[in-house]
Amino acid sequence: MPSMQLPTALRDILLREIYQQANDLDWEFLSNGEKTAQYRKWIEDPKVGGVLLSHGPEKDARVWIKDVPMKEYARAQEGIGHYVRYAVNRFRGPEEIVQAACGEGWSPLPGSLGEKPNHCIATDGEESRYVCWGRPGTFRDLIWAAVNEAIEAKRHPAIVITTRDGETVSTADRARQIKVAEHCGVSLTHLHRTMIPNPDYVGASLED
Structure with missing residues (x-):
């Protein structure tokens, strides 16, 4: 688990932003290469990486994005888990x-x-x-x-x-x-x- 310690309100904002972007990208249909490229874009994005990098090094920011929001993204779309409320669209459950x-x-x-x-x-x-x-x-x-x-x-x-x-x-x-x-x-x-x-x-x- 990433060692980044984020204030609860800030963590909430980041989850909302990342899930919105993932929805716009239709994340589940991206190739592995496209997903890798998007992780780089998130690090470069002032609204995501710009925020995370003020709380820790880049390697921790990358791990946080992969192991916190995106590890749960598919489950959230299924209506399962603690991140359901951040998914813009989902299945009926x-x-x-x-x-x-x-x-x-x-x-x-x-x-x-x-x-x-x-x-x-x-x-x-x-x-x-x-x-x-x-x-x-x-x-x-x-x-x-x-x-x-x-x-x-x-x-x-x-x-x-x-x-x-x-x-x-x-x-x-x-x-x-x-x-x-x-x-x-x-x-x-x-x-x-x-x-x-x-x-x-x-x-x-x-x-x-």
Whole structure:
């Protein structure tokens, strides 16, 4: 964890600014090279690096940006974690995932949300079921997590492959994923999601 000690109010301003810029850049669709270039731009940005460098050396500023706001960015867009309120737009949350996998009447069990991969325990009030989800490139991790749960589960675990606007799964890949899931005794759902304005958003302007 970065050693930078930032006043709470200043930290809040930085998180808001970085998340606003990440949203404008459509961060999740940037290549690794583009993300590396953006980290450099943030260090050079008076509203980000200019503030951080007044509280510590450049190496600590770089680590802080990567390990604090951006490490949590994808989770915040999922509606999970302590940084949700800084995300300008986000998905509808685990409830949408659970209902796609299990149907109406099911919801995430409070306190069951986890990550690596994103997962939760879904319940209809009587039965429970493990559900994990992620983008198409995470299918291998998702199937491994689900298979491990299937060993002792009373109900088949569920995987949800999520896509968003601008992202698709080819017909061949979809068919292959379905076959693998069936072979492993895991249910599989493909869900295309659209982001919504974050109802918990706190705003992003440094002049607020």
